[in-house]
Amino acid sequence: MAGEKTGPTAVVPFRQFVLKVHSRCNLACTYCYIYAGPDRSWRARPPTVPAATMRQTALRIAEHARTHRLREVRIDLHGGEPLLTGPGPLLAQAAAVRAALPAGCTAAFGVQTNGTLLTREMIDTLAAAGFRLGLSLDGGTPGLNRRRIDHAGRPSWPAVSRAVRLLHDRPEVFAGILCTIDITAGPAEVYDSLRALDPPMVDFLLPHANWTSPPPAPLGPAGRTPYGDWLCTAFDLWWDGGPGPRVRVFTEILGLLLGRPSSSEAVGLSPVVALVVDTDGAIEQVDSLKSTYEGAAATGLDVFHHAFDDALAHPGMAARRSGRDGLGAQCRGCALVEVCGGGNYAHRYRADAGGFTNPSVYCADLERLIRHIAARLNATVALN
Numbered sequence: 001m002a003g004e005k006t007g008p009t010a011v012v013p014f015r016q017f018v019l020k021v022h023s024r025c026n027l028a029c030t031y032c033y034i035y036a037g038p039d040r041s042w043r044a045r046p047p048t049v050p051a052a053t054m055r056q057t058a059l060r061i062a063e064h065a066r067t068h069r070l071r072e073v074r075i076d077l078h079g080g081e082p083l084l085t086g087p088g089p090l091l092a093q094a095a096a097v098r099a100a101l102p103a104g105c106t107a108a109f110g111v112q113t114n115g116t117l118l119t120r121e122m123i124d125t126l127a128a129a130g131f132r133l134g135l136s137l138d139g140g141t142p143g144l145n146r147r148r149i150d151h152a153g154r155p156s157w158p159a160v161s162r163a164v165r166l167l168h169d170r171p172e173v174f175a176g177i178l179c180t181i182d183i184t185a186g187p188a189e190v191y192d193s194l195r196a197l198d199p200p201m202v203d204f205l206l207p208h209a210n211w212t213s214p215p216p217a218p219l220g221p222a223g224r225t226p227y228g229d230w231l232c233t234a235f236d237l238w239w240d241g242g243p244g245p246r247v248r249v250f251t252e253i254l255g256l257l258l259g260r261p262s263s264s265e266a267v268g269l270s271p272v273v274a275l276v277v278d279t280d281g282a283i284e285q286v287d288s289l290k291s292t293y294e295g296a297a298a299t300g301l302d303v304f305h306h307a308f309d310d311a312l313a314h315p316g317m318a319a320r321r322s323g324r325d326g327l328g329a330q331c332r333g334c335a336l337v338e339v340c341g342g343g344n345y346a347h348r349y350r351a352d353a354g355g356f357t358n359p360s361v362y363c364a365d366l367e368r369l370i371r372h373i374a375a376r377l378n379a380t381v382a383l384n
Contacts, residue, residue: 012321013068014308016274017061018286021049021093022080023279027114027156030147031180031216033208034080039290039297041278048085049279054093055100056303057277062100064308073101076110078276083117087125094129110134110175114148115163116156123166127173134175135163140193144185164197176201176245183217183226187234195244203248204231206266208291211350211361228368235369239376253373256339267366268341271321275311277303283311285320288346296349319356320345328357340366 023045025035034042065073075097077090094109101107111126112134126133138145142157149155167174177199179190194202206227209215217226231249238247252264262268265286276284281303289296299314311317319326324337331342342348343360350358360366 011068011312012271012273013070014064014273014275014312015070015072016074016076017057018076018078018274018276019049019054019057019093020045020079020276020278021054021077021082021089022084023047024084025079025081025114026084026116026150027081027148028151028153029149031207033291034287037208037291038213039294041290041295041298042080045278045280045282047279048089049093051092053279053281053303055096056281058093058096058100060277060303060308061097062102062105065105066102067307067309070105072106072108074108074110076112078112081114081117082111083113083122087122090126090131091129094131108132112136112178113163114156114160116150116159118163118166120166123170123173127170131173132175133167133173134178135160135167135199136178136180137164137194138179138182139185139190140164140195140197141189144182144190144193147182168198171200174200176203176248178203178205180205180207181227181230183215183230187230188237191234191237195241199245201246201248204234206344206347206362206365208288208344208346209361210292210347211358212352213291214361225365225368227362228365228372231365231369232372235373235376250373253339253370254377257370257374257377262341265320266344267339267370269323269338270341271323272317275308275317283308285314285316286346288344291346292349293351296346328354328359330359334359336367336370339370 023042024047061073077093082090090111097107109131111131115135137160138148142155145155145157177194179194179202181204207215235250238244238250248264249266252262252267256262256268262270265272274286276286278284283299283301283303283306284297285299287297299311299316301310324332327342331337343362343366345356347360347362348356348358
């Protein structure tokens with residue numbers, strides 16, 4: 001890849017920059033790991049990113065792109081709920097990044113939103129500026145989204161269903177749907193309801209949990225794999241169901257089984273290429289780490305005093321970019337390590353033993369899913 005060194009000391013630059021533009025949210029989802037989790041650093045940060053901070057962030061992105069001769073970067077404007085600012089600041093932030101980038105480098109912009117504030121006019125405005133919009137949903141019905149409520153306990157679904165209809169009419173803008181698995185909801189109900197919304201992509205996310213703070217559904221006794229079983233059923237519906245959305249976790253695993261590198265932190269051993277800049281300019285690791293303990297995502301760096309290359313050298317970031325060498329002995333010796341990759345880094349945490357060098361708390365579930373997908377793939381190849 002352009003701008004990268006080769007060999008044992010290869011440096012893989014950041015290519016995705018998650019910029020926090022609003023540190024508050026108009027929803028109070030019952031499972032939110034940011035506002036209901038152990039890390040409360042958001043309380044001390046400005047609700048909206050100041051213009052000077054965004055300009056400095058844009059300069060740091062440009063500096064990184066220039067240093068590593070990047071031809072494209074991905075910019076995700078995030079929150080909280082980024083649309084609480086309205087579209088105007090988002091357009092200004094995108095303009096600041098584009099103005100700073102060196103010649104020959106382009107930026108792809110995205111916004112991840114809960115959808116409650118989307119209007120036709122806002123979609124038109126953001127689309128004209130080249131944005132793509134992703135929705136966070138738990139399914140395609142009111143009942144499946146019962147956990148996604150506002151601060152007064154009112155359901156978000158009426159507003160979100162309007163946003164889905166608007167985005168359905170703008171496929172060039174609709175990036176897809178992120179869906180955190182609720183083990184109490186049937187996989188067929190969830191998948192079929194999401195498929196009916198006709199998104200281009202669905203990504204099923206395991207709830208952020210770890211050995212110290214276990215998942216909502218107990219994983220014992222030995223041999224019980226409730227999340228793996230859920231995902232296997234969803235995979236079969238997707239695999240056998242004809243045309244439908246791309247389901248990222250499934251296509252990632254299929255790609256890894258076929259020898260392709262991963263592009264997700266959920267599976268695989270490819271180095272992490274994303275970092276976060278919060279509303280105060282703090283450079284942080286991915287938000288999922290905030291589900292483990294206070295300060296887990298912090299680096300002590302900020303855009304006013306540090307280049308993004310400094311973040312590349314941060315011990316926490318380096319551990320998440322070291323592939324097999326960053327895993328514990330059990331994972332390194334596993335036959336599925338090239339596909340599983342140890343699972344999501346945050347899901348490996350155990351406060352009383354090994355920190356992040358443990359297998360994923362979803363280890364058995366991931367093995368169940370990977371072996372199931374491999375078997376289905378092998379059967380399909382054999383038939384052809």
